[in-house]
Amino acid sequence: MFKPSWDLERNQLVERHTLTVLVDNEPGVLARVVGLFSARGFNIESLTVSETEHDRHRSRITIVTTATPKVLAQIKLQLERLVPVHRVHDLTAEGNALERELALIKVSGKGENRVETLRLAEAFRANVVDASIESFVFEITGRPNKVEQFITLMQPLGLVEVVRTGLTAISRGKEGM
Amino acid sequence: MAQQMTGAEMVIQALIDQDVEHIFGYPGGAVLPIYDAIFQQDKVEHILVRHEQGATHMAEGYARSTGKCGVVLVTSGPGATNAVTGLADALLDSIPMVCITGQVPTPLIGSDAFQECDTVGITRNCTKHNYLVKSVEDLPRILHEAFYVATSGRPGPVVIDIPKDVQFALGSYMKPNNGSHPTYKPQMEGELEAIKMAVDMMLKAEKPVFYTGGGVVNSGPEASKELRELADLTGYPVTSTLMGLGAFPASSDQWLGMLGMHGTYEANMAMHDCDLMICVGARFDDRITGRLDGFSPNSKKIHIDIDPSSINKNIVVDLPIIGDCGLVLEEMVRIWRSRTNEPRTEAIAPWWKQINEWRDVKSLAYEKSDKVIKPQYAIERLFELTKERDVYITTEVGQHQMWAAQHFHFNEPNRWMTSGGLGTMGYGLPAAVGVQTAHRDALVIDIAGEASVQMTMQEMSTAVQYGLPIKVFILNNEYMGMVRQWQELLHGGRYSNSYSESLPDFVKMAEAFGAHGIICEDPAELDDKIMEMIDSDKPVIFDCRVTKEENCLPMIPSGKAHHEMILPDTADIGNIIDEKGKVLV
Ligand SMILES: Cc1cc2nc3c(=O)[nH]c(=O)nc-3n(C[C@H](O)[C@H](O)[C@H](O)COP(=O)(O)OP(=O)(O)OC[C@H]3O[C@@H](n4cnc5c(N)ncnc54)[C@H](O)[C@@H]3O)c2cc1C
Ligand SMILES: Cc1ncc(C[n+]2csc(CCOP(=O)(O)OP(=O)(O)O)c2C)c(N)n1
Ligand SMILES: [Mg+2]
16 A cells, blocks of 8 residues: 655654644634644644733634654644744643643433432532533533543433533743743 | 825835835736826836736746845736735745735625635635735735745745725835844854754765755855855765756766756765765755655765754754855855865765766766757757856746756856746746846746646737747647656556647747747757847747657656666666555656
8 A cells, every 4th residue: 555755754653742832813823823734734633722912912822733753843843934923832742731621511311310410520520500400511621531531421421512622731830931 | 204105105115115126917906006006106117917827927037036026916816816826836946925916995805795815815825924904004014024024034925915995095104124023033043063063074974965955046146155165175066956956056076967856867876875965955855855765874964944844844864954054054164164174085085986987877868869859959059059148047847847957057046947846837938027027138048848838828928018038948849748758657658638739830929929939840950040049139939849759867756766766778667666656746
């Protein structure tokens, strides 16, 4: 079978990395970042974005991607090349960053299931943000695998739907980006 | 105090302040205010093209031959989409260009208005950067910033999309600032420690080679001077990519010729067998590397490039140096001088001996004929008859382009304009118009193929209108020769749709345009007719009838490495490429 040239990296395993990107919040900046990923065949596993410094019109974009180390280096350099990008940090490479995700989870059920649902929610520190006779909406924050686990547990108990913000992350300690 | 003026006037004022003398454009509803401002001044000359793609290639030719920024002005919708090919071309070849597009008025954006298209959306991935100007207050800053982004660092095309209401609006104009940007900061100076380490590696090398590229031309004439100086000091051999031709003189003994897919045997073997590769402003393109895991297996590699993302993109290198190659080479020369004042002639004598053996293979040789004009011969004669003149060469894309690269020789940078990265047929004729616009008294020749040249032929009319005596020298083999060659290589010689059927009579066509037409079929007449072309003060179309089924050799077939070249004496090229190579382009 045909193996493309990237096959050279066949000995490199793919890794999941969290990148944080400081950009000028100008029109089209998100399209530029996302367009770069699709144009160059890079992966996006999750993406969060919001303006974080209103007076200076700057946004932080958090991107989770999986790639080999060589491609990861390219992704970072390609992002840095975009004109409105100030800085790119690879939080995974820098190590030990705080990573959080928020999810809203709708579960419906009656009787025993309902009790069990609430019990688990408490154990996971998920808050009830909406309730009806036959349903709850939970809000849960935490590392993605905690959120993932909670959702898995809700499955047999009447999971209706889930929305997730995607990961957002920040480095520990006193230094800013 | 800031001057009050309309957006359209700001555009012209900014062009003047950026020292723009010529722009290439085509009017339409969404740029009429700018055209009105053009009408009322005489500092910026507007060249009216026949198709917006032509304008972009003219701007590229203009830019590449002068080192300045090429400027294009087109209307919204179809004007902008017609410009896309030239933008993509300029992006891949690192050509500085500012393209101003008209847009429907801001309140109509998104309403599927007449001649509306999402220009910034369409051009986002084929420009270095682009802008949609929403308010006249932003316009002066964006105009100047666009020139800065287009021309600094690794150059490239920038689009400024200006809605019509912004062109009419009044605002205050600002002069250019000192050229700095809060986020975009190309690194110019190379790290001193890295440069020292590079010189150390160079001093120890036994089989070194300079692999130079378009970046040397991008950097400017100083970089070529420094490269020559360093080559002189070291005595090391030099090869170049298609894009770098002329940065190092082809007349030098140290010149190996072009490398890569259609490069010389000696250049490719030197790349394959070297122990130290010094890459200067080149990007390890797939036309160069061939099979990646077979690429120069035993060498240490130094890579000088202004764009950090070029480093380790295709080939992992041992020592990257980020910076402008002109400045880095200057430092290298200085440090080399401080270490030694003799070239390492003796240390690399065995290497040169080896290279000379490769040279003896004569990989550019071809079978001569006195009955038909061989395409290689036509280029050789063109070179011989023009070499004493102030000559600039552009090309279309195909076999003729490669023959031009192999058999025309360049001793100065900025003399060779070709579409390398995108490989755009139709580039050469308008590029020649652009070159001639900047160099009115020079001899500007488009070495063309009969198929390519039909893609942008209408720009002959532009050449005639502005009295630009470009020479279109068509190597007419009645085939899309490069396609035919690959069909011979890969598809059993089934020439599907690669024959140039129903060709126009190029001589009559020239005459119809008000240009001069020449046809030549006999090698004995070739010199006289070339002289007739050179001596004409009009634009000329030269229909040079050449061998029809000539292959362009040597060639590294797809999926093979440098030492597996097809040489000119290979009789049957149909059985060389394996299944794996076939899917590559
Ligand atoms: C039909 C066809 C066949 C081809 N065959 C061949 C072939 O046989 N051989 C060949 O060589 N090419 C060939 N090409 C061209 C090929 O596709 C590439 O365009 C070319 O090889 C790229 O040249 P380059 O590496 O010099 O890079 P360029 O595209 O010129 O890029 C320049 C590099 O220099 C860097 N740079 C820019 N400015 C500076 C600066 N100031 N300082 C330092 N670095 C700078 C850039 O970041 C970039 O990495 C062919 C093209 C076609 C259409
Ligand atoms: C716009 C465009 N379309 C298609 C191609 C693919 N292509 C590459 S070379 C070539 C044939 C060129 O024929 P001609 O101009 O006659 O040159 P020759 O190879 O015969 O010298 C084609 C079709 C291209 N490079 N550009
Ligand atoms: Mg042809």
